[in-house]
Amino acid sequence: MKYAFFPGCVSRGACPELFVSTVEVCSVLGIELDYESMKGASCTGSGILQEKNQKLGDTLNARNFALAEKSGNPLLTICSTCQGVMSQANKRMKENPEYLKEINQSLAEEGLEYSGNSEPKHLLWAIIEDIGIDKLKSLVKHPLKGLKFAPFYGCYIVRPSTALDFSGHPERETSLETIIEAVGAEVTDFTGKNLCCGFPILMINESNSVNMVAKHTDEAKNNGADAMVTPCPLCHLNLDGYQPQASKAAGHTIGLPILHLPQMLGLSLGIDPKTLKLNRHIISSEKILSLLFVRP
Amino acid sequence: MEASREGILMNVNLKVKRFDPSDASKNTWWQEYQIDIHQDSTVLDALIHIREYEDTSLALRCACRASICGSCGMKVNGSAKLVCKTRVIEIAPDSEQIIVEPMGNHPVIKDLVVSLDTFFNQIKRVKPYLQPDHIPQTGEYIASNESMENLLTAMNCIMCGCCVSDCTVLEVDDNFIGPAALAKAWRFVDDPRDSQRIDRLKELNDEDGGFWDCTRCMQCVEVCPKGVAPMERIMELREMALDNGLNNTYGAKHASAVSNHIEHSGRIDEFRLPLESKGIFNIKEIIKLMLPGLRFAFKKRAPSPLHFKNPNQKFVKQLFKKVEK
Numbered sequence: 001m002k003y004a005f006f007p008g009c010v011s012r013g014a015c016p017e018l019f020v021s022t023v024e025v026c027s028v029l030g031i032e033l034d035y036e037s038m039k040g041a042s043c044t045g046s047g048i049l050q051e052k053n054q055k056l057g058d059t060l061n062a063r064n065f066a067l068a069e070k071s072g073n074p075l076l077t078i079c080s081t082c083q084g085v086m087s088q089a090n091k092r093m094k095e096n097p098e099y100l101k102e103i104n105q106s107l108a109e110e111g112l113e114y115s116g117n118s119e120p121k122h123l124l125w126a127i128i129e130d131i132g133i134d135k136l137k138s139l140v141k142h143p144l145k146g147l148k149f150a151p152f153y154g155c156y157i158v159r160p161s162t163a164l165d166f167s168g169h170p171e172r173e174t175s176l177e178t179i180i181e182a183v184g185a186e187v188t189d190f191t192g193k194n195l196c197c198g199f200p201i202l203m204i205n206e207s208n209s210v211n212m213v214a215k216h217t218d219e220a221k222n223n224g225a226d227a228m229v230t231p232c233p234l235c236h237l238n239l240d241g242y243q244p245q246a247s248k249a250a251g252h253t254i255g256l257p258i259l260h261l262p263q264m265l266g267l268s269l270g271i272d273p274k275t276l277k278l279n280r281h282i283i284s285s286e287k288i289l290s291l292l293f294v295r296p
Numbered sequence: 297m298e299a300s301r302e303g304i305l306m307n308v309n310l311k312v313k314r315f316d317p318s319d320a321s322k323n324t325w326w327q328e329y330q331i332d333i334h335q336d337s338t339v340l341d342a343l344i345h346i347r348e349y350e351d352t353s354l355a356l357r358c359a360c361r362a363s364i365c366g367s368c369g370m371k372v373n374g375s376a377k378l379v380c381k382t383r384v385i386e387i388a389p390d391s392e393q394i395i396v397e398p399m400g401n402h403p404v405i406k407d408l409v410v411s412l413d414t415f416f417n418q419i420k421r422v423k424p425y426l427q428p429d430h431i432p433q434t435g436e437y438i439a440s441n442e443s444m445e446n447l448l449t450a451m452n453c454i455m456c457g458c459c460v461s462d463c464t465v466l467e468v469d470d471n472f473i474g475p476a477a478l479a480k481a482w483r484f485v486d487d488p489r490d491s492q493r494i495d496r497l498k499e500l501n502d503e504d505g506g507f508w509d510c511t512r513c514m515q516c517v518e519v520c521p522k523g524v525a526p527m528e529r530i531m532e533l534r535e536m537a538l539d540n541g542l543n544n545t546y547g548a549k550h551a552s553a554v555s556n557h558i559e560h561s562g563r564i565d566e567f568r569l570p571l572e573s574k575g576i577f578n579i580k581e582i583i584k585l586m587l588p589g590l591r592f593a594f595k596k597r598a599p600s601p602l603h604f605k606n607p608n609q610k611f612v613k614q615l616f617k618k619v620e621k
Contacts, residue, residue, distance in 0.1 A: 013566040013599045014592060040608030042562040047512055048554040051534045056619040060558070063615065106618045110611040159514035191374060196464040196513035203573035204546045205509050206584075211468040212511075241588060280595045 001130050003076035004068035005033035006120070009043050010233035011078055014241075017277035018233050021262040022078050022123065024276065028139060028269045029131055031123075037071030038064070044085040047156070047200070055103075061089035062103045063110070065118035075120040078262070080232030084156020084164070086120040091163040122157060124175050124231040124261055133182050141270035143184025147227065147288060149264065150188040150220035150256075151176035152239065154232030158194045179261070180229065183268035188225035192216035197235040202242070207249075213238055214246035217256045227257040227288050229264045236260055240282050257285040267292065306335040306391065308342050308384050312354065313397040315404050324404075327351075328393075339379040339387075339394065340368050343408070355407040363521055366456030370408050371397040376458035376519045399461035401470075415457045418474045422481040422496070429491035443488045450483035450529055452522040459516035459526050471505040475516035475526035478507055482529035485536060494540060500533065501542045507533045508547030549573050559616045562606025566599035 011019040026033055041064045043049075045057035064086070068075035077083050093100040094116050104113050121129070127136055153176060157164065166172055177187045198212030217239060220228055230236055240258040247254045258281065266276040278285045310329045315322075329346050337345075340358055347354045358368040363381040370379050373387065373395050388394050402410035428437060459475040466472050481500055485493050500506040507530050516526040538548055553572035557565045570589075574581040592598045606612060 009564040009566070012604070013564070014597050016597065040562075040606060040611070042606055042612045043558045043564055045558065046554060046564065048551050049558055051531055051551045052538055052555050053535075053619065054531075056616065059615050059619050060612065063611070106615055109614060110608075155511075155513040155515075159518045161518065195467075195515070196511045198468075198511060200511045200513075201465075201509060203550050203570055205469075208465060208469045208472075208509065209511075212464065215468060241592065244591070245588070280597055282591050282595060 001030065001126075002032040002034055002073045003121075003126070004037050004071045004073045005035045006038050006041055006064060006068070006075055006077045006082065007035070008077060008079035008082045008233065009046075010237065015233040015236055015260070017280040018078060018236070018260045018262065021260060021266050021271075021276040024271050025262040025265045025269060026123075028271065029127070029136070029265075031076075031126070031131065033076070034071055034073055037073070038067055038075075041067055044082050044089075046081055047085050050085070057085070058089040058092055058099075059103050059106050061086050062093060062100070062114040063107055063112060065090070065120070066107060066112035066114040068118060068120075069115060070112070075118055076123060076126055077120060078123050078231070079234070080122065080154030080157035080230075081234050082156075083120060083122040084154075084159075087163040087165075088160070090118065090120065122231060124157070124179065125169070125172055127265075128171060128175055128178060129169065133178060136179070136182050136265075140183055140268045142268055142292070144264070144268050144292065145184050147185045147291060148188045148225050149180045149185045149259075150190055150223065150225035150228045151180060151193050152197070152216065152220075152228050152230040152232075152235055152258075153194045154230060154235045155194070155196050157231060176229065176231065176261075179265070183265060185264070185268075188220060188223050190216070190219045190223045190225070192219050197232075197238045198242075199234045199238040202238060206245075209238065210242055210245045210249050213242050214250040214254065217243060217246060217254045217258075218250055221254060221256045225256065226291060227259055227264075227285070229259045229261055231261040233260065243283050255283060255287075257281060257283050257288055259285065304335045305332045306337075306385065307332055308337070308388065309391050309393045310339075310342060310346070311393050311395045312343075312346075312408070313395075314354075314407050315398070316353075317406055333384075335385050337384050339370075339372055339377075339382045339384060339396065342384055342394075343379065343396070355405075355409050357409045364454065366454035369399050369410075369456040369458045369461060371395075371399055371461065375515075376400070376461035378456055378458070378521045381521055399457055401460050401463060401466040401474075402457060410457070412455075412457055414470070415455070415460055415474075415476065418460070418477040419455070419480055421473055422477050422484070422500070423492075424480050424484070426484065426487065426490055427492045428489050437489055439487070439489055443486075447483050447486060449524055450479045453479060453524045454522055456521065458519045458521060459524070462515040462519045464513045464515055465509055465511055469505065469509070472509050473500070473503075473505050473507075475510070475530065478510070478533060479524050479526040479529040481507075482533050485533060497533065497537055497540060498542065501537045501545060501548075507537070508545050546573055549575060557603075559613060560605075560609075561603055562609050562612045563604065565603045567601045567603065 050057040198209035202209040315324045359365040361380045398404045550573040
């Protein structure tokens with residue numbers, strides 16, 4: 001299966017380990033990533049540009065969709081925030097042909113046109129919907145037996161459910177749990193799994209943001225999780241990068257490793273933890289690796 | 297309730313969070329109920345059935361049973377809902393257990409009944425009444441149909457408190473003014489008859505717990521039973537603040553920086569974003585950024601100051617020029 005690959009800003013910035021582990025995992029899963037066609041794509045606006053000018057944000061997304069359409073392959077992302085922003089923009093354009101027409105007029109100069117038929121897809125959904133859980137299970141070389149993973153979705157891949165087509169794809173609601181189980185690990189349920197990590201207000205109200213990290217990581221750990229797994233690099237930046245501050249706010253060391261989705265997949269597919277760059281995290285993954293009897 | 301005993305019955309399995317203020321321990325506990333009621337019943341019908349026939353000690357609040365009065369907000373399976381609008385067969389078609397709790401972020405009085413004092417105090421903070429600069433000598437104060445239609449989304453609010461219940465910011469900060477009050481504020485900021493529009497905007501822009509504290513998590517949009525979509529109203533307040541030159545907050549600086557980066561390179565420049573959000577001469581805050589920055593650098597994750605530029609950036613830049621508001 002070939003996709004027009006949209007990696008997003010963060011996997012090429014502060015989370016390089018996400019980009020590398022995605023490439024490794026996709027090659028094992030038989031997913032071909034066409035990066036070339038999307039080289040000229042821009043940021044989705046991350047929901048922030050939309051605060052200033054929603055139509056401009058939608059136009060940038062239409063441009064990215066048009067680039068993917070030109071390549072002839074469906075668009076694949078590895079970021080919950082990108083997925084959500086793209087889905088919301090797509091919904092507005094699909095529901096309003098006049099609006100799409102106006103947007104296409106702006107794209108004409110570059111020779112691009114968006115048909116309104118793109119369905120951007122996160123790797124999390126693509127594995128279940130396009131690759132298949134059975135195929136994933138058949139490729140698992142090193143089942144993550146005995147490890148308990150708490151799923152952390154990121155707001156934009158769960159809300160608003162209407163933009164994310166949960167009624168057409170009810171399996172999306174529990175997609176992360178499905179994959180955790182498929183790789184042989186155990187799911188640790190907790191109430192924070194589809195709540196906000198706090199990242200969007202990190203630069204605005206750090207104390208609230210850090211308290212959210214503390215709340216979620218603490219709850220997951222108290223419920224028995226060995227690690228947390230997320231399909232959102234922005235959540236990772238906060239849950240991993242600001243966990244030391246969260247520990248300080250909580251008054252005790254939390255120490256919960258946070259893995260990107262492809263890193264968890266990669267471990268089960270037998271990819272070396274070093275190749276998956278697990279050693280790049282702020283919170284060490286050493287403990288879960290020793291539980292798996294492998295060392296970074 | 298007799299009517300619900302007729303017709304096709306279904307088994308309903310409820311797990312209800314209980315709290316009794318007269319109990320000295322002040323502990324909450326879970327209680328399970330199994331009942332048979334009509335398959336068209338709502339969760340509210342089920343709870344009333346329990347109170348009438350199974351357990352008279354169960355406290356709940358309700359009135360209209362038609363999602364108009366906003367009295368019966370509760371958490372069902374983890375998210376806030378009007379229970380009169382929630383049909384049992386839709387959420388538990390095979391008699392799966394339904395978990396009912398009082399709303400979050402509101403103090404619990406007894407069982408499923410919460411105090412709405414905090415909620416109404418938040419609403420009062422935004423002065424929820426029209427402040428016109430004059431009263432017409434004769435006749436009504438006429439506003440255009442368009443301007444009133446524009447306000448309909450926010451005017452649909454029935455003050456049930458569901459958005460406040462599930463607000464992720466209020467869970468960690470009770471000083472946040474909350475989604476319901478901000479949607480109410482937007483209703484007056486965008487009303488052409490109001491004379492205090494800019495002052496209202498300024499107050500919510502400047503104050504601690506104002507509209508920049510929202511995380512944009514969309515919980516309020518998802519749970520609002522009346523389509524008010526408070527977060528979208530909050531986004532509009534932010535947009536109006538920026539349009540009116542209110543650029544003095546971290547939130548405004550953050551939004552401007554992101555927009556500038558995309559305009560100039562097509563991508564967010566993660567090296568400059570924190571610095572520009574805080575203000576490059578804001579020494580105290582810049583020093584605070586250094587510790588997490590060094591942690592990232594130590595793990596070879598610090599974004600490079602040499603920012604990569606989109607190869608087709610001229611087209612992205614053109615779109616910024618073309619797509620005027």
